[in-house]
Amino acid sequence: MASNLPCDTLKGNYSLLPCGYQHTFLIRDPKRTIVSYYKASAGCGIKFDEWLPSSGGVKQLYDLFVYVTEMLGQEAIIIDAYDLCNNPRQILQKYCKKVGLQFQDKMLNWEPGNNDHWLPFSRNAFFTEAFTGDAIRSSKFLPMANIDVDMEGLSDYGVKQIKEAMPYYELLYEQRIKPMGN
Template structure:
């Protein structure tokens, strides 16, 4: 029996930056018996010899970080676990055209969020982290890669992916996580809704992106997330941000 034929549920959550995916991942971590992988295509996309995105091109190439290496890890041993889960940004596979690196045997799911909320939040955090948007590509901002990947999974893989909306998740975490577990084959437990605050090792390399989830002890209510990005004036942002929000809204509505 090959690893991707192992008789335990396996799920991937594809999403976009600032889509509420890390708190979703934290909920899965709280189960304790699911092997969780955090964005393992990132090294291939930014640091490996096949890297596609320019932001870290000044860094040395890291060995063992090909797209095929990420696929191999996902299909690797999961001894002692009752399931396997990974969350990843869809653009890292879709924009690079690396559909060949998608592992077999996984249930695919997508977490979507209103583009005005996720893209503005991503852009602001990106500027805080790096000081400039000179190497930020439209494909990193846009939902287009996520929609393309969704269509690939549906049409080429013959699977109807699970779709979750972030606003629905925050409005009813227990109900949405219960339905998600039923859809992918995990066992829902109340422990998924509460956890100890702190930074997981998987989040340590760029902590600015994980400040909110690291201090959380459960799903935050919408009112606890601070001011809404939908209150921002889109015209105050660069054209590539405005273009991304407009195009992503079309993608979001199609997936929703």
Template sequence: MTSSRNAHVFLWAVPRSLSTAFTRSMESIDNVAIYHEPYGCADHYGPEGRLIPMDASPSEMQCTYDYVKAKLEDKSLENKCVFVKDMGYAVHKRYDKIAKGYKHSFLIRHPIKSFLSYYNAIVSSGADDVDGNLSHWLPEGLGYQELWELYCYLENENGKKPFVVNADDLLTNPKQVLEKYCEAVGFEYNDGLLSWDSKPKVKWNVAATVWDVDHTYNWFANSLSAGGFKRELSKPIPSIEKLPNIVQKYVHKSMPYYEKLSAC
């Protein structure tokens, strides 16, 4: 088991929840190794991936769930802090593949903000079928249901509640939230976590295909360059009636799970 000085931590999230910005923040943890969506890579692009068309070959052939688990449990990481950011849905019904020896934390965001951001990102990519594109990337439970079920599993498995961060709290009170977060997961807080510049402090461990897809959709661009957590980025929640129909549908389906996670 890792010590608090070399804590190993998962941050499980939903899409468009400031999780990439959170990862940039964690670059300031001393002696840290960062893994960006390794299970997401297995889920999307590996040979066991749910998104691979029947007539296509996986773009990340080595990226099986066992491969990811072994990589995150490698003994070479014992003397480092490790931060892994991933989507909760990426390990849905594959809980036995979650790497051992890690503390678990969760990042949530109001579904209106999350799905509207997702919708706008796909529109900006120039996709012809925006609704179809959105439904293609998201799992059956739209991310929120899978995240809640993962939370329940980990709470039952470990006998304690994982730490939950709300993205809006992070934007409005970043120092307070990050101090509590570090205390909960075993990292040593420093004020460097509050801001960053365009040059990464740490090279991330991330599959090539993940970056290649980002060039199409710009999933990460804003978070990578935002510079820090800023109160002005926490905008009011728009009225649901003004949202695209598919976003309204997804919000209604996801709200019960968001509310459950918010109460944790």
């Protein structure tokens, strides 16, 4: 089940968090995420330094993780986007086992499109394309290259956010569902 709460609704007020859910956290290396946000926002005319939350939102995600695990006493499941894209079968099989679902091969493929749920979050068609275009056109998990991210041109604000985000990302990363061999 998904919540209809806007992304910034909680703002640390976890009493607004819907009850009865198995909390799953999807994480991605802040170096990749923040650089990606920077490039996409530049193409949309959005002021990156005003739009991007502190630590790229990673500290806020970590705070929510702490609330779920310590205050609610739940096991929070963490999936790293790189692991999921490069080992979708392994990660989804482990995820399904943790949440009590039966893994099915059809979870690995889907019909491209189905993007109506993005509309409330988009300001215009370019915003949707810049931030979600590849996902909307996808029909399966595509492997991610394990290469260094080019941060050339990234603002000082972006570099600062990456530095703030990394310790929280690393704490979450250590507790993720791991593919075999890791």
